[in-house]
Amino acid sequence: MRWPDALRSLRKRDLRLFFAGQSVSLAGTWMQGVAQSWLVWRLTRSSELLGVVNFLGQVPVFLFGIWAGSIADRHPRRRIVLLTQTNAIFQAVLLAALTLAGVVRPWHVVVLAGMLGLTYAFEIPARQALLADIAGSDAPNAIALNSSIVNSARIVGPALAGALVAAVGEGFCFALNALSFAGTYYALVKMHPPPQPRVEGGRRAHLLEGLAYAGRTGHVRALLALLAVSSFFAMPYQALLPVVSAEVLHGGAGLYGLLLGSAGAGALVGAIGLLLRNGLAGLGRRVALGTTLLGAGLLALSFSRHPVVAGASLVVAGFGFITQMAGTMTLLQGLAPVDMRGRVMGLFSTLFVGVTPFGSLAAGFAASRFGAPRTIGAGAAVVICASAVFHLALPRLRRTVLAQHPTLFPPAPQ
Incomplete structure (x- = not known):
């Protein structure tokens, strides 16, 4: 079968397996996330506990993400992903059994959220580095396609979860x-990723080498700093959406799922836009623009008092989110040495997923005092300011990258 250029990464068998497994699994993952947040809200009516659950579900990535990235460079990445998927299955089965039996309590959800967060800490760097390994020169297209699949699931999963919960x-x-x-597990068993580079030296030196690379590389520092700001100040809006749905927009679980689906729809459009690109030229500007749109969409959400306006605001925010996140991941993976991918993705997951729980915790307590709309609006304003600084720094960063990688991509058109 001849695949169109926008789907060129699907010409590789292992990538077809990878994406098929992801397509099956990710809708379920989004369903569980929505149902878990609504379960906490139903049991407690507490924005603080929503923040705590989100915190514990993601803080292991902050604590272990850098170490996990080093492990992903030192050990077979496929094996790591298989082990973490096994743990995720056990967590979902246990949470389902407790809930269906009618004996679930808030502390059960808190403990199991932490268990799943520990799984993600080791799974994210290994999975993202494995994707780049099997994609090879098609890595930018594969990352964009992966983002499209994630956000298709982000539309379907929350909508199904809202209907099923109700x-x-x-x-x-x-x-x-x-x-x-099951789909992801089957795909991982059947694929044949290329061998990883041999690793020399001790574990501590290996980890410190990754930190040194990030510290001395200007574009890595700038991209990760911008990502950390968005993760702390913008992404906690997801933890507050049950409050917005119930208390601001006077809806229920169905509206909550539709709002998450709106953000997913915007993100899907952004991911498709990245699919149509070739190479890395101009991607820095896309990251800057995406960050601005993420902040602008959330600022509009903070003033929304009607479900349609809130949904439209989240479409914009979702578009901005995926443009920044996927663009950042593509640049970091595309410019990093092959033997550094796991550690770079460990830093990425630490500052993308790992910083978010601290923002969620702060947002939960701030919302209990100042209200969810004001909390979301304040965070959005900070993100817009950070994106302006990144816009101003882009020309200098571009000159630095071109000096280090003169043959990697052509200069952007004037």
Whole structure:
């Protein structure tokens, strides 16, 4: 079969397996995330506990992400992903059993959220580096396609979760998520990734080498700093969406799922835009623009008092989010040495996923005092200011990258 250029990464068998598995599993993952947040809200009516659950579900990435990246460079990445998927299946089965039996308590959700967060800490760097390994020269297209699949699931998963929670309860969402991992597991078993570079030296030196690379490389520092700002000040809006849905927009689980689906729709459009690109030229400007749109969309959400306006605002925010996140990942992977990919993705996951829980925790407590709309608006304003600084720094960063990688991509058109 001849694939169109926008889907050129699907010409590789292992990438077809990878994406097929992802397509099956990710909708279940989004379903569980929505159902878990709604379960916490239903049991406690507490924005603080929503922040705590999000914190514990992601803080292991902050604590272990850099170490996990080093492990992903030192050990077979496929094996790491298989082990972490096994743990995720067990977590989903246990949460489903407790909920369906009617004995689930808030502390159960808190403990199991931390368990899943520990899984993600080691899974994210290994999975992203594995994707780049099997994609080879098609890595930018593969990353964009992966983002498209993630955000297609982000539309379908929350919408299904909202309908299922309203009809039969949260437990069925957790059970379906456990079943959905079968596709990813089968794909990982069947694929044949290329061998990883041999690693020399001790574990500590290996980890410090990755930190030194990030510290001395200007574009890595700038991209990661901007990502950290968005993660802390913007992304916690997801933890507050149940509050916005119920108390500001006067809706229920169905509206909550639709709002998340709106953000997913915007992100899907952004990911498709990245699919149509070739190479890395001009991607820095896309990252800067995406950050601005993320902040602008959330600022509009903070003033929204109607579901349609809130949904439209989240479409803009979702577009900006994926443009920044996927663009940052593509630049970091595309410019990093092959033997550094795991450690670079460890830093990426630490500052993307790992910083978000601190923002969620702060946002949960701020929302209890100042309200969810004001909290979201304040964070959005900070992100807009950070994007302006990054816009101003772009010319200098571009000159530095071109000096280090003169043959990697042509200069952008004047």
